Amino acid sequence: MEGLPEASRHALLLLLSGDYELWTTIAISFSVSLKAIVLTAPVALVLAFVLAHTRFPGRRVLISVFHTLLAMPAVVVGLTLYLLLSRSGPFGDLKLLFSQTAMMIGQIILCFPILVAMGHSAIQAADRRAWETAVTLGAGPGRAMLTLMHEVRFGLMAALLAGFGRIIAEVGCSMMVGGNILHYTRNITTAIALETTKGEFAQGIALGLVLLVLALLLNFSLAMLQGKGVMVS
Amino acid sequence: MTPHHATQGLRRLPILLLLGSVLAIPLAQADSNTIRLATSTSTENSGLLRVLLPPFEQRTRYKVHVLAVGTGKALRMARDGDVDVIIVHAPAAEREFVRAGYGVNRRDLMYNDFIIVGPKHDPAGIKGAKNVVAAITRLIRSNAMFISRGDESGTHKKERELWRLAGVQLEGRGYREAGQGMGRVLQIAGELQAYTLTDRGTWLAMRDKLPLQIMVEGDTRLFNPYGIIAVNPARYPDVNYAGAMALIAWVTSVHGQQIVGDFEIDGEALFKPLAAQVKRPVEK
Numbered sequence: 001m002e003g004l005p006e007a008s009r010h011a012l013l014l015l016l017s018g019d020y021e022l023w024t025t026i027a028i029s030f031s032v033s034l035k036a037i038v039l040t041a042p043v044a045l046v047l048a049f050v051l052a053h054t055r056f057p058g059r060r061v062l063i064s065v066f067h068t069l070l071a072m073p074a075v076v077v078g079l080t081l082y083l084l085l086s087r088s089g090p091f092g093d094l095k096l097l098f099s100q101t102a103m104m105i106g107q108i109i110l111c112f113p114i115l116v117a118m119g120h121s122a123i124q125a126a127d128r129r130a131w132e133t134a135v136t137l138g139a140g141p142g143r144a145m146l147t148l149m150h151e152v153r154f155g156l157m158a159a160l161l162a163g164f165g166r167i168i169a170e171v172g173c174s175m176m177v178g179g180n181i182l183h184y185t186r187n188i189t190t191a192i193a194l195e196t197t198k199g200e201f202a203q204g205i206a207l208g209l210v211l212l213v214l215a216l217l218l219n220f221s222l223a224m225l226q227g228k229g230v231m232v233s
Numbered sequence: 234m235t236p237h238h239a240t241q242g243l244r245r246l247p248i249l250l251l252l253g254s255v256l257a258i259p260l261a262q263a264d265s266n267t268i269r270l271a272t273s274t275s276t277e278n279s280g281l282l283r284v285l286l287p288p289f290e291q292r293t294r295y296k297v298h299v300l301a302v303g304t305g306k307a308l309r310m311a312r313d314g315d316v317d318v319i320i321v322h323a324p325a326a327e328r329e330f331v332r333a334g335y336g337v338n339r340r341d342l343m344y345n346d347f348i349i350v351g352p353k354h355d356p357a358g359i360k361g362a363k364n365v366v367a368a369i370t371r372l373i374r375s376n377a378m379f380i381s382r383g384d385e386s387g388t389h390k391k392e393r394e395l396w397r398l399a400g401v402q403l404e405g406r407g408y409r410e411a412g413q414g415m416g417r418v419l420q421i422a423g424e425l426q427a428y429t430l431t432d433r434g435t436w437l438a439m440r441d442k443l444p445l446q447i448m449v450e451g452d453t454r455l456f457n458p459y460g461i462i463a464v465n466p467a468r469y470p471d472v473n474y475a476g477a478m479a480l481i482a483w484v485t486s487v488h489g490q491q492i493v494g495d496f497e498i499d500g501e502a503l504f505k506p507l508a509a510q511v512k513r514p515v516e517k
Contacts, residue, residue, distance in 0.1 A: 165411075181299060197414045199420060
């Protein structure tokens with residue numbers, strides 16, 4: 001059995017040689033998770049804004065519910081979705097089980113509570129005067145909301161990154177509703193699970209490395225956008 | 234448009250592009266060109282499907298989506314109508330499945346055999362035993378560790394059958410259920426220096442990475458036949474029955490069976506064809 005150094009070296013070779021299977025897997029991971037986060041973000045952030053800026057009965061309960069959902073295991077989301085999408089389940093007619101769309105739906109469910117909870121914290125901490133100023137200057141509610149969100153964009157960015165981090169790294173839900181089909185629903189994490197069962201540790205390490213490196217690049221580029229990342233005096 | 238607006242428009246371009254690409258989501262669904270095959274992990278992990286399916290996909294308009302899940306789960310998926318065709322190895326469960334009307338057109342596909350593997354120093358002293366039931370009894374009495382699949386797979390069903398024949402309780406002191414696929418269970422057995430029951434295909438594919446040896450082989454009770462079954466279209470009208478039947482026709486054809494018989498790892502054949510006479514003598 002090869003050790004960690006040897007597996008890592010083999011892993012780098014696979015990556016650099018442009019191994020088709022490896023790169024398809026990587027592309028599927030990023031395509032599904034990016035779509036999920038982009039589709040989720042607008043709805044979740046508007047909801048976060050509503051929770052932070054309006055008063056209605058049940059608001060606090062709703063916030064607690066979203067905080068609780070943060071702890072939901074991916075595999076439970078996967079199992080629930082599986083039962084719903086199975087051909088003998090209520091939404092079987094859609095024929096979505098074992099497809100990228102099913103994986104995307106699962107990931108939307110997983111990152112939605114994160115975006116709402118973290119978005120809510122960020123918006124809540126914003127200076128209310130930004131909102132009032134915008135309204136005074138004649139902005140409608142939508143426009144004023146965008147102004148306020150712009151004020152707390154770093155906090156919202158952190159929410160997006162945390163949400164993306166969760167769904168690009170989850171394996172339970174993708175395995176369950178995607179089915180780990182080669183070139184179709186096999187993403188980085190389900191491939192790692194598979195390669196590990198086969199004893200192909202180099203492939204597993206290679207995929208793990210890619211996940212980390214790409215996440216690092218994403219974070220760096222966002223850090224550049226954010227600026228210095230220190231408190232303003 | 235003022236210059237200010239123009240730059241703002243430009244800055245938004247990447248976001249608009251991203252949104253546009255997302256809206257163009259292919260709602261990829263299974264269509265009539267896709268065949269969903271749920272299979273025991275052994276056929277996929279050994280690499281057989283990687284040589285058996287591409288010629289089929291080239292000859293026909295079909296694309297086969299393989300779900301390697303183990304026999305128990307494959308039967309369950311087929312019963313729920315979530316796949317079109319299955320390759321499994323659990324003859325009793327397969328008969329029951331067809332009799333209950335979930336599957337149709339079952340064909341014998343191929344066979345190999347189960348073996349018991351264990352640590353080189355063989356603490357239970359069963360190496361070379363010809364009678365698998367006697368070996369199991371001895372293994373359990375010696376309290377040596379045995380890793381069970383514990384996942385309702387075909388191999389797990391075989392384990393329980395052997396246990397029943399040996400008339401011993403499942404809960405020996407050394408008995409551990411892993412609840413994982415064959416590859417994982419072999420790794421666990423290797424790490425813990427334990428015994429386990431495995432199909433020969435997965436063993437051949439993984440033995441280089443394992444500190445284990447074959448202990449028991451050759452007993453007729455270790456025979457491991459694989460079948461292929463189409464999901465009953467009368468029960469689930471929208472399964473891809475035509476595709477399933479095309480795949481069954483291909484894997485049981487002379488050409489398909491030749492590929493099965495020729496498939497080797499390190500010069501050893503993994504599976505022996507059952508559905509058609511092939512050119513090469515397949516018995517050793």
